[in-house]
Amino acid sequence: MRTHGKRASLLSRLGCAVVAAAALAACGSDRPAGGGQLDRAALGVTDATFADLKKLYRAALDEGGELVFYGTNHEVLAPVYEKFEKNFPGIKIETHQQTGAQQMASLQADRASGNHVADILQSPNALRYVNAGFAQPYEPPTFRDVKGIDGKVRDGLHDRQFRYSTPLFALFGIGVNTELINPAEVPRNWQDFADGKWAGKVLLHDPTVPGGGQGILTRLLLSNTVDEAWLAGIAHNSTLKGDYATAVQSLVRGEYPILLAAAGADLERSAGQGAPVKFLLMDKDNIGLADKWMLLDGAPHPQTAKLFLNYLYIDLGQQAIADIGNLPISGNARSPHNWPTFTDAKLADLPPEAEITAQNDRVVAILTRIFRRGS
Amino acid sequence: MNAQQVDSFVAPGAISATSSRRKRSLDPFGKIQWPVAICGVLLFVSPVIMIVVGAFRTTPFTGGRWTLDAMAEVFTNPATYRASWETASIAVVTVLISMVIAIFFVTLSTRTNSPLRGLIPAMMAFVVAMPPLFYGISWGLLGNQTSGLLNEFITVFWAFDSGPVNAESWWGLVAVSALRSVGFQYFLLLGAFMAMDRSLEEAARLSGASPVRAFFTVQLPVLFPAIGGVTILSLIVFLESFDIPAILGIPAGIYVLPTEVFNYLNSGAGPEYARASALSLILITIMLLLVYLQYRMMGRRSFVTVSGKGDNHGTWDLGRWRWPAALAIVLYALFAAVLPVTQLVVGSLAPFMGASSGFSFDNFAEVLENEKIMYAFGLTAIVAAVGAAIAVLVSFVMLWAAKLRRGVPRTLIGTAQWLPAALPGIVLGLGVLWFFLLLPPLRGLVGTPFSLVFAMVISVIPLAGRAVEGAIAQVPMSLEEASWASGANKFTALTGITARIMSPSLINGWLLSFVVLSGTLAIPLLLSSTTGGLLSVHVYKAYTAGRVELAAAIFVLLMIEILLVTALAVIVRVLLQRKRATYLGRPQVRGQEGNLNDENTR
Numbered sequence: 021m022r023t024h025g026k027r028a029s030l031l032s033r034l035g036c037a038v039v040a041a042a043a044l045a046a047c048g049s050d051r052p053a054g055g056g057q058l059d060r061a062a063l064g065v066t067d068a069t070f071a072d073l074k075k076l077y078r079a080a081l082d083e084g085g086e087l088v089f090y091g092t093n094h095e096v097l098a099p100v101y102e103k104f105e106k107n108f109p110g111i112k113i114e115t116h117q118q119t120g121a122q123q124m125a126s127l128q129a130d131r132a133s134g135n136h137v138a139d140i141l142q143s144p145n146a147l148r149y150v151n152a153g154f155a156q157p158y159e160p161p162t163f164r165d166v167k168g169i170d171g172k173v174r175d176g177l178h179d180r181q182f183r184y185s186t187p188l189f190a191l192f193g194i195g196v197n198t199e200l201i202n203p204a205e206v207p208r209n210w211q212d213f214a215d216g217k218w219a220g221k222v223l224l225h226d227p228t229v230p231g232g233g234q235g236i237l238t239r240l241l242l243s244n245t246v247d248e249a250w251l252a253g254i255a256h257n258s259t260l261k262g263d264y265a266t267a268v269q270s271l272v273r274g275e276y277p278i279l280l281a282a283a284g285a286d287l288e289r290s291a292g293q294g295a296p297v298k299f300l301l302m303d304k305d306n307i308g309l310a311d312k313w314m315l316l317d318g319a320p321h322p323q324t325a326k327l328f329l330n331y332l333y334i335d336l337g338q339q340a341i342a343d344i345g346n347l348p349i350s351g352n353a354r355s356p357h358n359w360p361t362f363t364d365a366k367l368a369d370l371p372p373e374a375e376i377t378a379q380n381d382r383v384v385a386i387l388t389r390i391f392r393r394g395s
Numbered sequence: 396m397n398a399q400q401v402d403s404f405v406a407p408g409a410i411s412a413t414s415s416r417r418k419r420s421l422d423p424f425g426k427i428q429w430p431v432a433i434c435g436v437l438l439f440v441s442p443v444i445m446i447v448v449g450a451f452r453t454t455p456f457t458g459g460r461w462t463l464d465a466m467a468e469v470f471t472n473p474a475t476y477r478a479s480w481e482t483a484s485i486a487v488v489t490v491l492i493s494m495v496i497a498i499f500f501v502t503l504s505t506r507t508n509s510p511l512r513g514l515i516p517a518m519m520a521f522v523v524a525m526p527p528l529f530y531g532i533s534w535g536l537l538g539n540q541t542s543g544l545l546n547e548f549i550t551v552f553w554a555f556d557s558g559p560v561n562a563e564s565w566w567g568l569v570a571v572s573a574l575r576s577v578g579f580q581y582f583l584l585l586g587a588f589m590a591m592d593r594s595l596e597e598a599a600r601l602s603g604a605s606p607v608r609a610f611f612t613v614q615l616p617v618l619f620p621a622i623g624g625v626t627i628l629s630l631i632v633f634l635e636s637f638d639i640p641a642i643l644g645i646p647a648g649i650y651v652l653p654t655e656v657f658n659y660l661n662s663g664a665g666p667e668y669a670r671a672s673a674l675s676l677i678l679i680t681i682m683l684l685l686v687y688l689q690y691r692m693m694g695r696r697s698f699v700t701v702s703g704k705g706d707n708h709g710t711w712d713l714g715r716w717r718w719p720a721a722l723a724i725v726l727y728a729l730f731a732a733v734l735p736v737t738q739l740v741v742g743s744l745a746p747f748m749g750a751s752s753g754f755s756f757d758n759f760a761e762v763l764e765n766e767k768i769m770y771a772f773g774l775t776a777i778v779a780a781v782g783a784a785i786a787v788l789v790s791f792v793m794l795w796a797a798k799l800r801r802g803v804p805r806t807l808i809g810t811a812q813w814l815p816a817a818l819p820g821i822v823l824g825l826g827v828l829w830f831f832l833l834l835p836p837l838r839g840l841v842g843t844p845f846s847l848v849f850a851m852v853i854s855v856i857p858l859a860g861r862a863v864e865g866a867i868a869q870v871p872m873s874l875e876e877a878s879w880a881s882g883a884n885k886f887t888a889l890t891g892i893t894a895r896i897m898s899p900s901l902i903n904g905w906l907l908s909f910v911v912l913s914g915t916l917a918i919p920l921l922l923s924s925t926t927g928g929l930l931s932v933h934v935y936k937a938y939t940a941g942r943v944e945l946a947a948a949i950f951v952l953l954m955i956e957i958l959l960v961t962a963l964a965v966i967v968r969v970l971l972q973r974k975r976a977t978y979l980g981r982p983q984v985r986g987q988e989g990n991l992n993d994e995n996t997r
Contacts, residue, residue, distance in 0.1 A: 095940030120661035128456045133841040148665045230661035262645030273749035286941040293746045380664035
């Protein structure tokens with residue numbers, strides 16, 4: 021079967037090559053130097069945008085067709101990358117998954133040694149890397165073309181110099197095990213989970229260690245959605261897990277019916293694999309972590325990086341983001357999970373990222389006092 | 396017969412200490428100690444010095460300034476002391492329990508006629524090959540109070556309100572950590588136990604000692620370098636272990652030092668290198684104290700147990716204790732290897748971790764069809780094999796040089812080898828990175844295979860050193876000296892005599908280092924930017940993306956690879972042992988003579 025598959029694949033590639041050759045003869049100008057063919061219909065862009073992308077694509081192929089990412093969540097984002105590679109043939113994406121100290125150290129080492137490795141950094145904590153001088157300004161022209169968001173909201177998705185921009189949000193809410201609890205019985209506001217009736221039924225990634233649990237509770241607190249009394253209630257009701265993946269497993273296996281601060285993309289994927297879980301959003305004050313993307317200073321493939329950043333904001337890229345269970349900023353992208361669009365998601369009103377960073381030590385001290393019982 | 400009597404007893408077969416020192420002072424190899432010591436300090440101490448310096452800098456990179464803030468913050472934080480106490484208490488209990496079990500099994504496998512003893516190395520290989528992350532996850536599932544397999548089994552026979560087994564508890568953490576530590580300790584002790592000559596024990600028996608007394612007062616004391624070194628290494632390894640305490644400890648409210656280091660390095664306000672470095676100083680201090688303690692306890696005693704008069708490796712007949720010993724092997728295999736490995740394999744076949752249906756080979760197909768992961772298999776095998784070989788070679792040369800003569804260089808060599816063990820993987824990786832960035836000629840090597848292998852070798856040197864150390868202490872210099880007297884040159888004597896006699900320990904050390912390097916994560920994450928990701932990096936990606944079942948499939952394949960390499964190493968070791976036996980003289984088959992219940996041997 022595999023041999024047959026390979027043969028079939030080979031034949032189809034040969035067929036594609038013949039068709040491509042014929043297309044090239046017919047409209048040679050659409051084919052950038054170095055090979056590859058852009059399909060304007062598949063990209064779904066205007067003539068002007070197509071011309072921009074074609075120019076960048078040609079330059080990208082001249083750079084060697086390589087693109088290297090630093091950051092997190094690359095496995096989750098893999099389908100988005102694959103769609104890019106498919107629609108911009110000849111370009112291959114390489115990812116390096118790093119967070120925290122490792123990420124910062126890699127960037128520092130690249131700068132000090134002069135051996136720049138990555139072109140793009142993706143991180144919810146992009147601001148710290150921007151402030152450390154690792155980004156170069158770049159405003160993707162396609163960013164301004166994104167439909168369905170007003171100007172004020174759009175301006176909040178990047179800094180003044182465009183050293184980063186935000187094509188998507190990771191949504192966090194409630195994960196439930198549908199074999200243990202009817203989703204209709206689960207509260208749709210954060211406050212109710214502090215009620216004593218949920219004692220022993222709630223899981224949480226330990227908010228005293230860095231990770232999703234800490235990030236979400238920090239934002240709930242700083243947006244004044246909850247207070248310390250609520251945190252104390254949650255501390256009383258919940259079982260902590262030291263690792264986010266084990267918290268999801270506990271939910272999936274039915275050890276507990278509810279996981280607080282669950283990532284939508286993770287739950288939707290588990291549900292897609294047959295796990296008895298469902299992701300629920302709150303009626304208001306949902307937490308979305310802005311996923312920021314930046315063009316790195318000294319990027320070895322800057323034109324390829326610019327091409328990718330533009331891809332993230334066209335409909336094709338935005339729909340790919342919606343398909344994997346994240347929240348794209350475009351109102352045109354439809355969620356296969358029936359999630360609301362970015363403007364309808366009723367996200368909590370969060371303080372600026374700089375303030376969240378500045379308040380980190382204080383909030384972690386509060387979380388430690390409340391959640392480390394006896395400390 | 397006590398240890399001091401052993402010291403006087405071991406003189407036969409070796410030359411007197413005085414004449415030995417006189418001869419060694421004329422030995423040109425003695426001059427090699429200082430260069431080796433300086434190289435050792437440069438290689439192993441430099442990254443540690445970078446961490447120490449980092450504790451007093453606002454940033455370890457350019458633009459920082461000197462400060463005591465981090466030290467003050469860390470050492471005035473009550474959480475530091477709570478975590479230190481928690482870590483130390485769990486570490487001591489875990490290591491004491493695991494060392495007793497390890498010595499029991501290494502004795503069973505090398506000195507007795509227990510049934511099933513041949514299975515012990517394979518069982519230990521399984522335990523060692525299991526990555527700590529998955530060992531913790533497997534036991535978290537097996538020992539879960541509400542849905543764990545163990546509790547479901549127990550409650551079939553006995554009525555309990557809730558499951559009596561709870562892996563997410565203080566004793567659960569100790570038990571799981573101890574079960575896993577035994578595997579490492581076994582392999583580290585194996586070489587020394589295999590090299591042990593029974594002549595000492597026979598002499599003790601002739602002097603009227605009972606079998607048990609002979610074992611505890613003669614056999615164990617002469618193995619002190621190996622046992623002491625392995626105990627210290629086990630303590631240190633536990634002090635810096637992160638995965639199992641994070642998975643089983645945090646749900647029980649247990650926070651250990653590595654958890655705090657992790658918190659500092661991944662702080663929401665950005666990495667706090669200085670605080671993490673300051674906290675690491677505690678680990679470095681504890682380790683130096685333990686190594687000093689070991690030196691003091693060993694003193695100037697000799698631990699030579701190999702002579703040039705022929706091998707004597709007979710076994711004890713356990714008599715009626717044979718089957719209880721076999722039962723102990725089965726029970727350990729069940730809890731330490733079979734159950735967690737089964738859980739890992741089941742997880743790798745599941746559509747998602749924790750599923751009870753829909754099992755298939757889809758995850759394996761996905762792994763095998765992924766070109767990057769398959770490339771990583773080969774790359775990891777090469778990097779681990781080369782790194783392990785370099786580590787064992789460097790350890791052998793350094794410890795051999797240290798043995799030539801007492802003095803400052805010997806202390807430097809010995810201590811330098813220990814230092815990297817005190818640092819958690821990511822902290823050590825950062826130390827190596829800062830060291831490379833500090834020296835302009837090395838800056839260009841950051842991110843290249845050179846810096847990756849360099850850091851990995853340094854990380855595994857303490858482990859390789861312990862595998863070599865015990866055995867090298869047992870080989871007398873008189874063997875090499877006899878070779879010189881017979882006309883062999885120094886290099887031939889070293890490689891042809893000492894290295895050959897130590898070959899079982901060298902292979903064990905290589906194997907253990909290979910296994911550890913195959914699964915190590917923190918350093919490749921930091922330093923493999925241009926080499927392509929090692930396998931552990933792909934596992935990390937899958938795991939952090941919630942694809943635990945895919946990560947499990949990768950690890951199952953890695954375990955198969957490791958077991959194949961283990962089998963190969965065992966074959967090589969057996970062949971070398973045969974050569975070694977030929978070299979030292981024909982092995983004496985002790986059979987009945989070795990029967991400890993036999994009155995004739997008293």
